[in-house]
Amino acid sequence: MNLRKILGEDSEEPDHDIDSDYDDKPEQVARDEKREQKDAAAADDAESEEKTEIYILADRWNEDEYRALIATEPWTEMFEARPKELYDYKREDLSVDTKHQLDKYVAFMEENARALWEILHWLIMKTRGKTAKEADSLAGSQQLYKRRCYRHVNWL
Numbered sequence: 079m080n081l082r083k084i085l086g087e088d089s090e091e092p093d094h095d096i097d098s099d100y101d102d103k104p105e106q107v108a109r110d111e112k113r114e115q116k117d118a119a120a121a122d123d124a125e126s127e128e129k130t131e132i133y134i135l136a137d138r139w140n141e142d143e144y145r146a147l148i149a150t151e152p153w154t155e156m157f158e159a160r161p162k163e164l165y166d167y168k169r170e171d172l173s174v175d176t177k178h179q180l181d182k183y184v185a186f187m188e189e190n191a192r193a194l195w196e197i198l199h200w201l202i203m204k205t206r207g208k209t210a211k212e213a214d215s216l217a218g219s220q221q222l223y224k225r226r227c228y229r230h231v232n233w234l
Contacts, residue, residue: 139204153195193229
């Protein structure tokens with residue numbers, strides 16, 4: 079139901095039989111098409127600039143430093159440091175079903191802590207080389223990348 083009718087205000091219903099303004103102005107349509115083409119070209123330029131910046135980040139990739147970080151299992155620290163109190167409720171006041179759902183949620187977070195940590199801590203991995211020798215040296219990075227992607231896709 080129309081809000082104006084509920085409030086008792088008079089309102090006009092739109093006339094759907096009226097032709098579009100563009101029917102009388104083909105030059106306006108042509109200008110809009112040119113503007114869309116110009117905007118698309120500008121977007122392509124912006125994307126190419128961003129890709130350049132990504133290559134700079136990829137060149138900073140250090141597989142050994144990443145492996146050293148992963149060996150410390152930072153997702154365990156993240157899970158242990160999570161907020162554990164309920165601000166608006168006391169656990170003992172909750173129903174058994176609600177407690178069960180909360181416990182399931184915490185178990186899900188614990189089981190998927192690594193995938194959650196990886197999603198929250200994104201980085202650019204260099205997985206492709208410019209030469210065959212460089213590509214071969216990145217085989218370990220490619221495996222890390224594939225495993226990381228697998229966890230993200232299959233964690234649900």
